[in-house]
Amino acid sequence: MSKKVKVALLQLEATENKTSNTDKTFQCIREAAENGAQIVCTQELFQTLYFCQNHNEDHFDLAEESDGDLIKKLGELAKELGVVIVSSFFEKKMAGVYFNTASVHDADGSFLGIYRKMHIPEDPGFHEKYYFTPGDEGYKVFKTKYGKVGVLICWDQWFPESARLTALKGADILFYPTAIGVLPNEDDTVKREFMDAWETMHKSHAIANGCFVAAINRVGQEGGIRFWGDSFVSAPFGQVIAQAGDEETILYAECDFNLIEKQRRTWPFLRDRRPETYKALTGEK
Amino acid sequence: MSKKVKVALLQLEATENKTSNTDKTFQCIREAAENGAQIVCTQELFQTLYFCQNHNEDHFDLAEESDGDLIKKLGELAKELGVVIVSSFFEKKMAGVYFNTASVHDADGSFLGIYRKMHIPEDPGFHEKYYFTPGDEGYKVFKTKYGKVGVLICWDQWFPESARLTALKGADILFYPTAIGVLPNEDDTVKREFMDAWETMHKSHAIANGCFVAAINRVGQEGGIRFWGDSFVSAPFGQVIAQAGDEETILYAECDFNLIEKQRRTWPFLRDRRPETYKALTGEK
Numbered sequence: 001m002s003k004k005v006k007v008a009l010l011q012l013e014a015t016e017n018k019t020s021n022t023d024k025t026f027q028c029i030r031e032a033a034e035n036g037a038q039i040v041c042t043q044e045l046f047q048t049l050y051f052c053q054n055h056n057e058d059h060f061d062l063a064e065e066s067d068g069d070l071i072k073k074l075g076e077l078a079k080e081l082g083v084v085i086v087s088s089f090f091e092k093k094m095a096g097v098y099f100n101t102a103s104v105h106d107a108d109g110s111f112l113g114i115y116r117k118m119h120i121p122e123d124p125g126f127h128e129k130y131y132f133t134p135g136d137e138g139y140k141v142f143k144t145k146y147g148k149v150g151v152l153i154c155w156d157q158w159f160p161e162s163a164r165l166t167a168l169k170g171a172d173i174l175f176y177p178t179a180i181g182v183l184p185n186e187d188d189t190v191k192r193e194f195m196d197a198w199e200t201m202h203k204s205h206a207i208a209n210g211c212f213v214a215a216i217n218r219v220g221q222e223g224g225i226r227f228w229g230d231s232f233v234s235a236p237f238g239q240v241i242a243q244a245g246d247e248e249t250i251l252y253a254e255c256d257f258n259l260i261e262k263q264r265r266t267w268p269f270l271r272d273r274r275p276e277t278y279k280a281l282t283g284e285k
Numbered sequence: 286m287s288k289k290v291k292v293a294l295l296q297l298e299a300t301e302n303k304t305s306n307t308d309k310t311f312q313c314i315r316e317a318a319e320n321g322a323q324i325v326c327t328q329e330l331f332q333t334l335y336f337c338q339n340h341n342e343d344h345f346d347l348a349e350e351s352d353g354d355l356i357k358k359l360g361e362l363a364k365e366l367g368v369v370i371v372s373s374f375f376e377k378k379m380a381g382v383y384f385n386t387a388s389v390h391d392a393d394g395s396f397l398g399i400y401r402k403m404h405i406p407e408d409p410g411f412h413e414k415y416y417f418t419p420g421d422e423g424y425k426v427f428k429t430k431y432g433k434v435g436v437l438i439c440w441d442q443w444f445p446e447s448a449r450l451t452a453l454k455g456a457d458i459l460f461y462p463t464a465i466g467v468l469p470n471e472d473d474t475v476k477r478e479f480m481d482a483w484e485t486m487h488k489s490h491a492i493a494n495g496c497f498v499a500a501i502n503r504v505g506q507e508g509g510i511r512f513w514g515d516s517f518v519s520a521p522f523g524q525v526i527a528q529a530g531d532e533e534t535i536l537y538a539e540c541d542f543n544l545i546e547k548q549r550r551t552w553p554f555l556r557d558r559r560p561e562t563y564k565a566l567t568g569e570k
Contacts, residue, residue, distance in 0.1 A: 118562060119557045119559060123553070134559065158493060158552070159493070159554065160446075160449065160493050161558070161559075161563050165565055197488075197492045200488045201492055203485045204445070207485060207486055208443060208486065208489075237478060237482050238481060238485050268408070272405065272440065274404060275566065275567045276568060277423055277424070277450075278450065278567045279567050280450055280453060281450060281567070282560050282561065282567060
């Protein structure tokens with residue numbers, strides 16, 4: 001018996017115009033739904049350019065509130081189209097407290113909640129520690145009409161802990177809205193090495209946890225960063241079942257969530273964990 | 286400045302004759318040392334066939350004590366050759382308590398201690414829960430003349446937790462003595478999928494933790510299992526720097542441990558962990 005769910009990943013270019021970025025993404029969600037997608041996920045911070053390349057107080061004006069207009073409109077769209085929408089946005093909780101956040105709406109339009117990015121990078125061209133407070137609500141899974149959806153965001157992808165914690169909550173699929181690319185001084189060899197490592201980590205989350213993983217990256221040149229796209233979906237044993245290139249695209253993948261049970265019977269890793277021996281992971285001595 | 290260490294992985298066939306298996310491995314350690322290896326690691330349970338394919342009480346006679354003859358001889362060999370030896374053996378602690386264990390001897394012959402396999406499989410052809418008590422001493426790093434050596438064993442490879450815990454203790458390199466292969470009903474497509482997943486997990490440990498990883502597998506047909514060899518070494522960003530095929534071989538790799546510092550500056554994942562949010566990994570609610 002199969003339990004096939006069609007997911008769509010929106011891999012797009014962004015401009016300086018927040019309204020047109022938002023309109024384009026909404027239009028792509030419509031297109032994805034027309035093509036049969038049941039769960040749609042946006043790239044990280046889809047409303048804007050990747051504004052973390054430098055420090056600029058004005059950029060805080062780009063943020064949205066989690067009970068604001070964007071979340072309301074996403075709910076209306078989800079309801080109209082009957083699709084689950086995972087959306088990444090710059091969240092203002094209050095003056096001085098901003099998060100890198102994802103929202104999840106169910107296919108009936110109901111707002112299931114948010115996930116706030118737990119691991120925040122701070123590297124040349126990626127000044128996220130300036131803009132974002134580290135997530136304060138932990139790891140989450142959202143029970144939707146089409147399956148249990150885990151959401152993590154970009155830098156989280158390098159941490160096996162966050163994938164595991166989300167999978168242990170029962171996620172069928174982990175979505176990773178992402179903004180990753182190369183700097184001007186990084187050549188094609190370096191880019192290939194970065195991409196390989198990035199893909200390896202995502203596939204390893206699928207394998208170690210026996211679930212689907214979807215990575216959604218943006219494309220295009222923005223200031224000093226060339227975003228490489230390459231969005232993909234991995235099945236529960238690391239098999240890449242759909243992969244985009246470096247052009248704007250809506251990437252579709254059919255995910256049979258019943259493969260999760262099959263995978264975990266053949267390779268029963270979760271059976272053999274030794275949680276009582278993992279205390280040092282939490283900083284305990 | 287480089288800090289190059291030459292490691293050697295012994296990928297061998299085994300027979301029913303424990304003495305000749307042991308002699309062959311000792312001879313290969315000599316050959317590796319003559320070729321300049323500074324750290325040598327054996328395959329899992331190198332003294333014997335992979336005896337866990339069925340339940341047989343007599344197999345417990347194959348075990349060695351950690352203060353016994355094997356450990357003494359390994360120490361003498363390490364001292365004579367001036368090499369660090371990581372060795373995997375079937376350990377008898379006392380009547381009824383057996384472990385799947387690895388020993389580490391420093392280049393001056395001193396016995397640095399043992400690691401007891403923490404994650405124990407139990408699958409068709411791999412009845413390890415019958416033979417081995419799960420490790421009772423946790424994750425370890427051994428400070429040797431040539432670097433800090435972490436040891437994990439086979440099934441441990443599927444658990445990001447054990448790689449992380451060992452890396453957090455300062456390991457420059459994680460050795461995984463291994464016995465992995467395919468059953469008669471598993472064709473070349475399945476084998477390729479298994480091997481890909483196996484390699485992905487090892488590379489992910491290197492990437493997530495910014496250290497070297499060495500996987501040492503046996504080769505040959507033993508009863509129903511065809512062991513696939515394919516031993517390899519990964520640099521700290523998942524780059525495979527040496528890889529064997531499916532023949533008996535001593536695989537050499539030059540590991541520049543100073544790359545670890547470089548890697549962790551470029552990709553500072555360890556800086557951004559959120560240990561205080563990982564409590565559910567330990568089974569806490």
